[in-house]
Amino acid sequence: DLILRKLIGDYFKPIYTPSVTNFWKRLKPCSSRAHIVDSHAIVYENYNNNDSEVPDPEETQKEARELVFRDLFLWSILTNRIEISKVILSHMQTRISAALIASKIFKSYKNFAYDNEAKDVLYCQAEQFEEYANECLKCCYYFNEEKAHEIAIRSINVFGGVSCLQVAVDADDKSFVSQPCCDQLLNNIWHDKIEPIQFTLLQCIELLLSIFSFGLLAPVFITFREVKLAPIDFNNDQKRNNFMTVNETEQERKSLSSRIKK
Incomplete structure (x- = not known):
């Protein structure tokens, strides 16, 4: 932990x-018993014994x-095993934050390098x-913009509660921060x-009037974002109702399907 916080x-x-x-x-995790308790606490972090819900075994796994x-990825990065770290990175779910943390660690290593050749190698790594983190975020952004925003700003508990944007700013990853x-x-x-697309002269004047009036005129001049409600997926209900349930006849299923179509 001290090494990671320093880097x-x-x-x-x-x-x-x-x-x-x-x-x-710091000496407590050295014992096997303490290590098991620590791992159990991380996996069942949001679980309470009094809750009626039991943790999903698949999610826990x-x-x-x-x-x-x-752990394997951090070990490979700290020991400069680049090829192994790339293989492990392809199997991780938090690969964007992991790649940014690796970039930050190598840039911190650069400060401890003795010659220019070692600095160039660390900079290339x-x-x-x-670049890997940039491409992953671009793919997420083209697929779903809202999910990509959430990925960039959410805190990753696996990596000490940091966010991708936080690590990118600290590591001076300008290409990552400058993405759309x-x-x-x-x-x-x-x-x-507030709706961000308000760049005309009239809208700027209205914004200034709202600021100088301490927000009293804001509901009149400023347009706010509309809350988007999640659409109801009728396809799943239709697929579910196409199957017969217990104590249901064929005629009842057909009548139910006709009502759904109407």
Whole structure:
């Protein structure tokens, strides 16, 4: 944890020990029993014994697998095993944040390099992972813009609660921050609930009047975003109703299907 915080930044929360400042707490994960308890706490972080819901075994298995991939990926990056890290990265779900963290680590390694040749090699490695993160985010943005915004801004608990945009800004990954996804995301954060596309002279004057009136005239002059409700998927209901249920005759199923079509 101390090494990761030194290479990535102080915003990187400890992922192996509860606190990295206490000597005894740093020694606690060395025992096998403490390691099992720590991993169990991470996997069942949002689970309460009093809850009636039982954690899904498949989701728990995915989380445990992601933790294993995370540890192997960090080990391969810290030990400069680039080819292994690329293979592990292709199997991770949080690959964008992992690639940005790798880019940040190699740029931090660059400060400890003795000669220019080693600095150039580390810089090229950082550029490779940065380009990988850029391409992944572009694909997500072309597929679904809202999901891409969420991926860029959400905190990744697997990697110490950092976000992709936070690591990219700290690592000075200008190509990542200058993408249309991040640009639109920052505009949305800046404008909050106000519609960001208001660039005419009249709209700028109305915005200034709303500011000088301490928001009293804002409902009159400023247009706000509309809340988009999730559409109802009738196709799933239709597919579900096409199958016969228990104690249902063929005639009842046909009448139900005709009502659904109407």
